[in-house]
Amino acid sequence: MAYLTNSEQDIKEMLKVIGVDDFEDIVKNIPEALRFRGELDLPAAESEFGVQRVGASLAAKNQLFTSFLGGGAYDHYIPAVVSEIASRPEFYTSYTPYQPEVSQGNLQSMYEFQSQICTLTGMDVTNASMYEAGSALAEAVLLAVSHTRLKKVLLPETLNYRYKQIIKTYTANLDIELIDIPAADFIIDTNALQEAFTDDTAALIVQHPNYYGFLENMETAAALCENKKALLIHVYDPVSLGVLKTPGAFGADIAVAEGQALGNAQNFGGPYAGLFSVTNKLVRKMPGRLSGVTTDMDGKRGFVLTLQTREQHIRREKATSNICTNSGLLTLTAAVYLASLGKKGIQDAAQLCTQKAHYLAEKLFEIDGIEPVSDAPFFKEFTIALPQPAEQVIAKALRYQIFAGISLKKVGYPNHLLVAVTEKRTKEEMDSYLSMIKEIIK
Amino acid sequence: MYTKLIFELSHEGRVGHVLPQLDIPAQPLDSLIPKNLLRETPADLPQVAENEVVRHYINLSNLNHHVDKAFYPLGSCTMKYNPKINEQIAALEPFVLLHPEQPESSAQGALELMYDLQEYLLELSGFSGISLQPAAGAHGELVGLMLIQKYHQMKGRRRNTILVPDSAHGTNPASARIAGFTNVRTIPSDIRGRVDMDELRAAMNEDVAAIMLTNPSTLGIFEDQIMEIRTLMDSVDALMYMDGANMNALFGIVRPGDMGFDVMHLNLHKSFSTPHGGGGPGSGPVAVNNKLKDFLPVPLVVKTDKGYAFSENLPNSIGRVQSFAGNFGIFVRAYVYIRMIGREGFPKIARHSIINANYLRKRLSEAYDTGYDAPTMHEFVLSAEKQKNKGAKALDIAKRLLDFGIHPPTVYFPLIVKEAMMIEPTETESREMLDYFADTLLTIDKEIEQNPDVLHNAPVNTPVRRLDEAGAARSLDVNYYKK
Structure with a gap:
């Protein structure tokens, strides 16, 4: 069978070393009542050539217009250099850099990615990615509520309805109040927005360009947040920042985006990468991994995962987020894309x-x-x-x-x-x- | 060693990828978008030529340890071989270039693949309903816990307590909190490394919403008291969540759904061979029994008379947890893997992974404390407490392993074993590789007796040596442009 390295002869000898006659002796503590004794109702194994045909025939049922x-x-467009680099097994068959001494390639490219997104957005700090934009935005809401200790979050009608649904799912069992803000002419109704702001407003989310494609009155929205001491969560399109004013310039506290546009394929909806940036004051509460510069025993520059005390494997139920596996490979792709396109x-x-x-x-x-x-x-x-x-x-x-x-x-x-x-x-x-x-x- | 940052390669005026010329008449930008919305200074991205970009990343890639290079026995991460055919098929343009909102009639192949994957995963796990939407294991846990919230809500009650054994992954308690459970109660393990039933009985009350179990546990031990735990949970109508991180050990041996669990997540990037990508993307489908089926996130993929389709027709659904229907690129890889392994193959994966783990454990028992006296499943936990007393900690052993070209096991986890080293060899490693690893750990044990400083100074053969983590957190530099 494919991918099983040891032969039956190897197995026989290994069982001898273990000190049992039969594999069943190892698993005999599993109660018989729990054992699966039937045959799995799955297709029979294919050869690699066979599975290639299966894949090709499924692919042929899709249309690209x-x-x-x-x-x-x-x-x-995804430049050839981007796909070439991302398909290097040195990157795609590695994992989270738990041992920094043998993960400098990933850690440095994470650091470079974080920096590139910061110069693109004008934000202070960017993490090494979330799953995708919608769930990243839901985490931004959790961060805003925890930072301000207030529970009202303003949700404009012009926000992508998918993101809104995700925020609703994430907050359904939490003490968070979501306030809908209506639109006028497919942008946020600023009068309604003004009225909705109260002293207990934790944050306003503005998607700019919004779901309908239109640019919002960012200056008004930013001024209202400033005035009411609410956080501004800016959802942006990374490619748009080649010409548009940045979240940082508008005074955003949290900036979130879908990173798919940066050299990642559409892939029928995933995997994508959630881009998540904050100002310095929020860095110790932000979710996700961060790569930081340090030195090794010989004084040489190197990179490590830093501020890990925010994370679930250290803080458990007190962590700022439960995120573990993120979108590492897609941030590499985004970094290569941004380096190739350049300034x-x-x-x-x-x-x-x-x-x-x-x-x-x-x-x-x-x-x-x-x-x-x-x-x-x-x-x-x-x-x-x-x-x-x-x-x-x-x-x-x-x-x-x-x-x-x-x-x-x-x-x-x-x-x-x-x-x-x-x-x-x-x-x-x-x-x-x-x-x-x-x-x-x- | 290669030491340049991409920013340090930058020279004014250099370009990498050249975009096409505009093929329509250009208009002044500020006639299209008002000036107050335009950026005043461009992003200071690096300016490097294409071959410089390539060399930079190839040089960086050489600094990584990875599965295609050598052994990667990171416990609970299932760093098995990632078959190349998975990558080849997942890269086919009619998969890669599909837009998530193109009409369903134009994406029948993709939908069929997702539908079949749902069916295969249900068969392997023994459940009746599934959502492919969660993007990773922790995301799946969160969804599972939201389903549990919904279950109790539909019965008109609010419950706040989630029980989590002390051997659980850190994501379990973190997910429980984010799902809105205010009381995460830790249940100690007994001397056999299993749930301490007296402690569990003492923790039971009407506020318990569910217990989250990893089976086999992070100690690699099969929890054989499942039926008793089920009875206890039933006594207060609490549910049972299974963390599926260790599913590789169970294929064809037991099915979590048959065992009495109500909900579990599967990590496609562990048991189903999809690559770990330097920290993702993963995929964490959630499978449930009939109690929770009606609450699954939407959309689901269904088969109709007119072909395959997305369905949002689930009135009591918890809603959506990511923008689209899940990490499709990962589904293609897992689907290909399942077709390659086939019905006869899955039990062999469990068998070989369990034999590899027990073989290693036996060989290492010569010098290391192998902890609980129970046969292990696909992974096991060593304690380096003896070695610590001789002068070198688990961390030092881990760093010394790097000098021998091996990625160390997960260290200091699970938290209940002192100086823990959690080892998962997987079924795709050869006996020679296992022997090399065992011989190396035995050599290292001797080194500790002769000169523990060799370990304290390790690693010496890696691109960089031990790094100052405390210093990194103290003087934070996470953005080149704002040091």
């Missing part, structure tokens, strides 16, 4: 997204029947109103081999379509999209 899908996962490339990527998204939006609004839904500016994603249910348009678009966007029916707008444009979309693809939409809605 020109994608205008976003909503938290984006079709950005210029991240600006170029953000510029390309902005220009292309605006090209497509402007041309769409020239089509009879397509309406803009907000005057708010946007980055690479925007919402349009269609003259018919978005689901119908999406279904018809499959015939053109195009994924037209995401229907907003789930959040109460059946005729609205969320459209994302990354740097990968060419003029030709966008022009095909435009003529397709014209044909479908005429």
Whole structure:
């Protein structure tokens, strides 16, 4: 059988060393009533060649069309160098750096990742990742509540509804009050926001660009938080920070993002990496691992996991979070991506997204029947109103081999379509999209 | 040794990856986005050419210990071989490039794979309902505990106590607190390394929501009092959670669902051979019996007349715990592994991993205290207390092992064994590798008698030597740009 190294002859000799005649002698303390004596109802073992065919036939049942899908996962280009490095077994077959002397590769790349995300976001400290954006945001809520010792958290309607659902699940059994903030024209209704702030508000979450793609009135939101001494939790798009003002510049206390866009594949929803940054005042309460600089016995620079007393393996029920395994390999990918693009490339990527998204939006609004839904500016994603249910348009678009966007029916707008444009979309693809939409809605 | 930081390689004006030219007319950026929302100074990311990036990371990669290089017997982490075919199939474009919200009709292969994986995991664990959503073991624990909260809530009561044996992983008590249980009560182990039943009986009351057990325990010992524990829990309608970190020992021997557990998580990155990625990503599906089935997170993958689909039709679901349906890339690897191992193979995995552990334990008993007098399952815990008395602690032994090219076992865990060294060889290690490890530990024991300073000064053959951890926490430098 595959992957079993020792032969039956080896096993026989090993049993002799152990001092038993038979394997059953080792497990005889397991009560017979608990033993599984049947045959597992699983397929028979395949050969590697056989399983390759199984994999290929499943893969063939999936379709890859020109994608205008976003909503938290984006079709950005992944440079070849990124996939090459991430597929090195030196990285992917290692584990959490419990022994720093033989984990300097991982620890240093964690440190570099943390630093890169800090310069991107303007935040003081970034951990070495959470699972993905939604659950990272839920942990940000827990951190804000524990830091302020207040229990009200403001949750705007313009936040990705998936993230909202996760926060609701995480806080269902905790003494935390979630206050919904309505939207006006698909951005936060600032009047309603102002009214919702009270002296016991722990934090406000602002997603910017928001779920509908639009940019929020960040200055107003930040000023309100400042005024009421509430924490500002800023959910951002890492690629957008090639052009947009940073969470740090807006005075965010916690910044959270989905790291998928940084060189990680869409992979049908995971694995992704939650980016989690804080200001210095929150560092000792933040969840997740941190790699820090130190020196070895000979005075040589090296890296170790630091501030581990926050973590579950030391603090157990008093830990700031239960997170253990995180998204190590995806932070490596993000670090290689950011190093490859560099100072210029991240600006170029953000510029390309902005220009292309605006090209497509402007041309769409020239089509009879397509309406803009907000005057708010946007980055690479925007919402349009269609003259018919978005689901119908999406279904018809499959015939053109195009994924037209995401229907907003789930959040109460059946005729609205969320459209994302990354740097990968060419003029030709966008022009095909435009003529397709014209044909479908005429 | 390679010592450069990527930032130290940076030179103004160098570029790595070059993006495509804009193929539409450019507009001034501030005509598209108002100036007050634009960044004033660009992120100070490193400026390095592509081959410099490659060399940097290749040099870094050489500083890591990893499964493909040598033995990695980290207890409870199941550092088994990660088959290459898993990686090859998981890298197929029609998997990798799928968007989580593309129409279900265009992702039938992915959904079928997830559906079948659900079925396989249910068969191996003996449960009736499963969610693939949790992203790691600790995430699975959290979900399991949320399901337990929901169970009691649906019965119209609030319970605050979770019982956790003193041998449990640190994530267990931490997860219980985050799931809203305010009283995490530790149950001591008895002299056999199992749950002390008198202590457990004394802890039972109407506030107990559940007990979390790892079976085999972190001591590598099979908890044989499961039926008695079940009866005790039933007496107050409390539930039983199983931490599935050690599932590798049980395949085809016992099924947690049959044993009487109500809920468990499985670590696909342990028992199901998916790589550990330098600390993740993992995947921690949660399997449950009928008591908890209706509360599982949504979406689930279902089979309908029209094909495979996501279903959110579970009115009493606890909700969503991550943005999409789970770590799909990991599912592909686990699926491929299950198809390679097949129905006859799983019992052999348990058998070989248990024999490897008992073989090592026997060989090491010559010089080390092997603790509890019970046959071990897939892992075991040594105590280096004897060695400590001779002049070198478990930590020193661990550091000395590095000089021999071996990753040390998990040390100082479980907390109930003094100078603990927790060893899990897995089924994929050869007898020669086990012998090399045993011989090395026996040599190290002799070194302690002759000159313990060899251990105090270890390691000497690694890229860096012992590092100042206290210093790192004292003068915190976790961001190159803000030292």
